[in-house]
Amino acid sequence: DAGITQSPRHKVTETGTPVTLRCHQTENHRYMYWYRQDPGHGLRLIHYSYGVKDTDKGEVSDGYSVSRSKTEDFLLTLESATSSQTSVYFCATSGGGNTEAFFGQGTRLTVV
Amino acid sequence: GNSVTQMEGPVTLSEEAFLTINCTYTATGYPSLFWYVQYPGEGLQLLLKATKADDKGSNKGFEATYRKETTSFHLEKGSVQVSDSAVYFCALVGYTGTASKLTFGTGTRLQVTL
Numbered sequence: 341d342a343g344i345t346q347s348p349r350h351k352v353t354e355t356g357t358p359v360t361l362r363c364h365q366t367e368n369h370r371y372m373y374w375y376r377q378d379p380g381h382g383l384r385l386i387h388y389s390y391g392v393k394d395t396d397k398g399e400v401s402d403g404y405s406v407s408r409s410k411t412e413d414f415l416l417t418l419e420s421a422t423s424s425q426t427s428v429y430f431c432a433t434s435g436g437g438n439t440e441a442f443f444g445q446g447t448r449l450t451v452v
Numbered sequence: 453g454n455s456v457t458q459m460e461g462p463v464t465l466s467e468e469a470f471l472t473i474n475c476t477y478t479a480t481g482y483p484s485l486f487w488y489v490q491y492p493g494e495g496l497q498l499l500l501k502a503t504k505a506d507d508k509g510s511n512k513g514f515e516a517t518y519r520k521e522t523t524s525f526h527l528e529k530g531s532v533q534v535s536d537s538a539v540y541f542c543a544l545v546g547y548t549g550t551a552s553k554l555t556f557g558t559g560t561r562l563q564v565t566l
Contacts, residue, residue, distance in 0.1 A: 371552055382541065382558035383496075390551055398553075430495060436552045438484035438503060438545050443495035 343367060346431050346444040353451055359418040361447050363431030365411075371434045372414040373441065374398075374406065376427040383430065389414055390436070421451045454479040458542045458557035465532055465564050473527040473560045475516075475542035483544040485509075485518050485525040490539045490559070499527075499540070532564045 343366035353359050363372060371390055375383040375398075385398030387406040395406050403425060405417045418425055428448050432441040458475045465471060477485065484503045488496040500509035505520035514529045525542060542557040 373554065375556075380558065383556040385553070385555075388551075388553065396551065432496075432554070434545070434552060434554070436547070438482075438547050438552070440484070440486055440498050440501055440545070441554050443488075443497070445495045 344431060344433055344442055344444040346429075346447050348447060349445065350448045351450070353421050353449070355422060355451055356420050359421050359449065361416045361429055361431075361449070363414045363416070363433075363444060365414075365431075365433045367433060367442070368411060369433035369442075370411075370436045371441075372408065373432040373434075374404075374414070374416045375430045375432065376400065376425075377430060377446070378427050386416065386429075418449075421449075423451050425449065426451045454483065454544060454546045454553070454555045456542050456544055456555055456557040458540075458560055460558070461539075461561040463560060463562050465562070467534055467564055467566055468531045469564075471527070471529040471532045471536075471562065473540055473542075473562070475525045475527065475557060477523050477525065477542075477544050479523075479544055479546050479555075481546060483546045485516070486543045486545070487514070487516055487525070487527050488541040488543060488556075490541065492538075496541060532562070534564045534566060537562055537564045 373388040374386040389395045389408040431444040434441040487499040500511040502509040502518035
């Protein structure tokens with residue numbers, strides 16, 4: 341399995357506060373992704389990166405920003421957390437092309 | 453854009469029953485197709501994959517065939533076990549030459565009982 345570590349694994353935060361989730365990989369994969377998982381919606385893409393400093397929006401990017409300053413790290417920031425952002429967040433990586441993605445264990449975020 | 457549609461769950465089966473979970477897709481070009489499995493409290497794990505038309509992916513008794521003519525990738529298993537209880541996601545990756553993006557279905561929960 342690809343070495344993908346998400347931190348923190350669980351977080352409770354208050355509405356209006358900024359939150360940063362971290363994804364770290366040891367596979368030197370070019371692509372990194374952030375998804376959120378909610379009942380009835382499956383996995384929805386928030387943002388993805390196709391190289392250092394190269395990022396693009398997914399289908400549910402409003403209220404989120406990302407940064408990738410080095411190959412192994414991809415940060416997801418909730419600029420001002422809202423209750424609608426309570427979810428389980430997954431990071432994934434892939435080598436690109438038509439190859440499969442590998443997933444981290446997820447971060448459960450609760451916004452109160 | 454690309455999309456994946458899979459049957460809604462939950463699917464409840466008795467142990468040793470035959471399993472089919474339907475998956476159809478819409479995509480441009482020549483995507484690769486995947487089935488992922490998620491056990492409670494865990495991330496997604498790749499179950500099987502197929503990279504071109506008529507390819508059959510298989511793993512742990514599960515199989516799926518890439519059918520371009522029907523744009524389908526149905527998951528099958530001849531005899532399910534209680535340990536197969538999980539959520540199954542159909543997915544595709546479409547590479548445009550500049551970006552490689554994965555698209556998932558909404559997932560199908562499988563419950564296997566004794």
